[in-house]
Amino acid sequence: MDSLTQAVLGATIQGVGMGRYQGRKALLYGAMLGTLPDLDVLIRYADPVSAMTYHRGFTHSLFVLPLLALVLAWLIKKRWPHSAYGFGRLYATLCLALVTHPLLDAFTVYGTQLWWPLTPTPQQWSGVFIIDPLYTLPMLAACVYALATRISAAAQKALAATLLWGCAYLAWGTYGQYHHQQRVQAALAQQGIAVKRIMATPMPLNTILYRVVAETDNGDYIDAVSGWLDQTPPEFIRQPQGLALAAPLQHDALYQRLAWFSDGWLRLDDINGQLVVTDLRMGVPGRHNFRFVMAEKQTDGRWQTVTPYRHEDDLGDLGQSLALLWQRMFDSRQSLPLASWALSGDGRQALDNR
Template sequence: MDSITQALLGASVQGALLGRWQGRKALAYGAVLGTLPDLDVVIDYGDAVANMTYHRGFSHSLFVLSVVAVLLTWLVRRFRPDPRYSGTRLFATIWLVLVTHVLLDAFTSYGTQLFWPLATPPIAWSSIFIIDPLYSVPLLLAVLAAGLFGLSGRIARWPAYALIISTGYLGFTLAGKQMAEHRVQSAVASQGIQAERMFSTPTPFNSLLWRVILVDGEHYYETLVSWWDDAPPTLVRLPRNVHLAKALSDSPQHERLQWFTGNVLRYDEDGNQLLVTDLRLGMTGFHPFRFPLAERTAKGWQLVPLPERLPANRGDMGRLASLWQRIWQQEPALPLAAWAAELNGSR
């Protein structure tokens, strides 16, 4: 999730557990501690693919953060002891502030390596967009109230109430994901499509409209599903160009991307470049993680040793209004094929 939400989450957790004794300082301590796992963004791992796929690695490991919680608890008890609450409560607070950060990240589409250093694929439950006001606003209101009026009396309970509401909202997003996938599975069965894998994710800034991808060899299908749809979803067939991946058989970056994304990738020739796109993130036709992994020369495709991430614009912000309308109205259908064609400048 975004850094502001992570800070609010950390402040709410520490405010709920230690605000009685630490007062407003609990909010500040929790906000700072709640952003600690994301400090790995300052590390340069050598190239853009490595920076993407090693982010949310060791710093988001449940094992590493449990050790960090023990060390921080010892340091605080050693140098800033407070007899009013136990070491067990302090450890539980620090551990929960750190762990709730990475668990919330795992609910997004990016991919979080909760079990690093085990070689398990990243966890991406992909039920909430990276910025979702419905999750963040209850935490914001609770933190503002606690900051203004202190953590005493009824206000002291607000962070706990906000955590209950936000956690309940995460349950709602999981229900939305199941709804969308169930409707698409029914459509797939009726059309006889044999998809290799399915990936579903909410559209930007909401959990009411879902984008579902079906990977099917040289092609993939995309569709949008809303809670209010009364007709089966329309599956739009798009080119994936997986045959181009043969040129990347010796590319460690390509292998890493396949592992990190679950192979939900698209391949395109753009001029003399072979581009690989992570289809999971962003929106149809606007995907922020695109990498030129090979260049065409007189000798054929040559791997790019240190690929860079292509610059990403903010997309067509006017389409947010179209997506908002699509939540409530299934027709007219949005032009997903035309949007996808714009990925390489085609219209």
């Protein structure tokens, strides 16, 4: 999630757990703890694939953060041994302020390595977009109220209530991605399209409209849109995944790491002699967040792997795209220009449009 949300979540937890003892300072301490795991962004890597796939690693581990909380709690009690709060309460609060950061990150589609140093596929529960005002703003309002009232009893109740709201909202979003997977898969089956696997994730800033991606049996994939308020079948386009282009990268360690990190949700394109690898999980057709040039075609026609670099696309007017998403959210008759987005952003025509 975004840094503001993580800071507000940490502040809310610390305010509930320690507000009666630390006063308004609890909100500051909690905001710092809630932001702490993302300090790994300060580590510099040689290429953007490494930067992407090592982020949310050891600093987000459920093995590491409870131990860090234990050390912090011991140091605090050593410095203030006669404080009114006990070690157990202090440790529980610090631990929750830290571990809820990676847990919240795992509810996005990016990929969070909760079990580092073990290497299962990073967790991507896809219950919420990386920025969602309906999750963040109630907690932010409660924190402002707590600051204004010096964390009164009423403010602590408000903070606790927003934590419960946040949990319910994440549950709602997670159920939503399951529901829309099923809805799109049923619509495809009616048209005789079988899928090998399918995933869904909320579209920007909401949990009403979902993007659903499905792999087919013939090397293509479906990019679909489905919403809770829809009165028409899901709209979708069908595009080639281009996995045959992966042969020059099969022994490339960074490509293998990217495939692991993304759980194989990749697309490959030959764009003007550049072998572009796209993470299909984040974005919309033609407007994907993570696209990397990983090989370049030589004069003899062979591919030569290169240190990956970002492939820059002309994504057009972002504000206009968000406005179209907003209209589509409430009126399924306002279909999105998926095919034209795919053509302008990915440099080739979608195979099929519905």
